[in-house]
Amino acid sequence: MPMKLHQIQALVAVADAGSIRAAARLVGLSQAALTKALRELESEARLPLLSRTATGVALTEAGQRMLGHARLVVGQLARASEELATLRGEGVGRVSLSVTPWVMLTFLPRVMLRFRERMPGVQVEIFEGLTAVALPRLREGTLDFAVGPFTAAMSTQEFECEPLLSYGSCVIARRGHPCAQARSLHGLLEQDWVVNYTAASYEPFMRNLFWQHEARIDPARLHCAHSTALLLELVRNAGMISYCPQPLLLAEPMRGWVHALPLAERFETSRLGIITRHNAMRSPAAQCFTDCLLEEIRRRARSAAQRDIELFDALEVLY
The missing domain is CATH 3.40.190.10 (Periplasmic binding protein-like II)
Structure with a gap:
């Protein structure tokens, strides 16, 4: 039998909560129902995914590997549900991104203002875009995209980068x-x-x-x-x-x-770009946010203000 969504959601809940009891509360199930879902998932995997400890449960090596795929599935389905709700005029849309610190301090405020004018009904979640924060969230599908340096730690088979700027x-x-x-x-x-x-x-x-x-x-x-x-x-x-x-x-x-x-x-010299998972679809809100970023970079690049001239003396535009 194929793995079922509620089984995958149970694994993510246990990883986030650290115990069966807390995970059951998180997903609104009884402990018995959650335990059954996890046992069924282990049966499908034909490997133990959890080990019991004095303080709760821990994921085995197989469980850790399964968790990455599970987070991606759950995250993508949640995003699809949010987009459909937005199209129906229900609920609040959301875009989640990470931004490298120097972009956050130079471009982000005006980008946010521009984005809010165009999509006032969308909630924005922003993480400081250090590599240790951005890459795991991109892999899990909990980030729409990252604005940051494309480094040797990022496999081109796993991630795509739309170049924006280079800098020293x-x-x-x-x-x-x-x-x-x-x-x-x-x-x-x-x-x-x-x-x-x-x-x-x-x-x-x-x-x-x-x-x-x-x-x-x-x-x-x-x-x-x-x-x-x-x-x-x-x-x-x-x-x-x-x-x-x-x-x-x-x-x-x-x-x-x-x-x-x-x-x-x-x-x-480093290259900064918009980084996404390979072949990931960009939501309308995510596309709007990246469009706002590109427009703000172009505006500042053409500006005669002294601070903008100083900034673009340190940058090369790549798009």
Whole structure:
């Protein structure tokens, strides 16, 4: 027998809730009905998907693999239901996206205003678009798209990228830092650094920043922050060195206190784009939001305002 939707929903609920009792409340079933659905799913899979623990239940390796597919199915069906309800004039539409921090601080406010004028009945859910946040949600189907850098961690068989902009990156410190005038990366290896990477992006990140320049840093000097606000706080008030996209330096929260170090070393150019799962259909709301983003980029690229000129001196438009 094929797997049934209620069985797949039961697995997602248990993963989210951590126990049978809490999962049953989450989906509005009795514990007996939820347990039966899970046993049927395990029977179809012919592998144990759950293991009982002192604190609840945990997913086995097979359960973890099944969960990724289950989230995708449940997420896509929920999105289809939302779109149909919107077409019927019922309920509230929704678009879910992640946005890389420098785009969030430069383009996003005007994009949101433009989008709300066109689709006032649509709810927007936005995540800070660090790779560790965006990729799992794209895989699960809980994000419509991500606006961020297309990195080596993203398989072209799994994701598609519509190129928007390219930009460089630089090493930064707070103004007045003892190393603010450093000329070489090698003079910064005894400093504490705060950066952002994932397990999948660690090697290309290290190769670009350090290894290609024959610089070897003690891992104890390299701290990972999964929030831009946290990263900037540690640069500003803990004296740490960091590495960031050059356009971020032109965002309002960065002006006046951050300094790009005049290093001799150069780093790879990054490409920013609209990233979706391979062959995923874009909803009308998601398409409208991306259209608003493209229009705002074009408007700012043509602007004679000094801040826009400075911003596009650090960017190359790719579309």
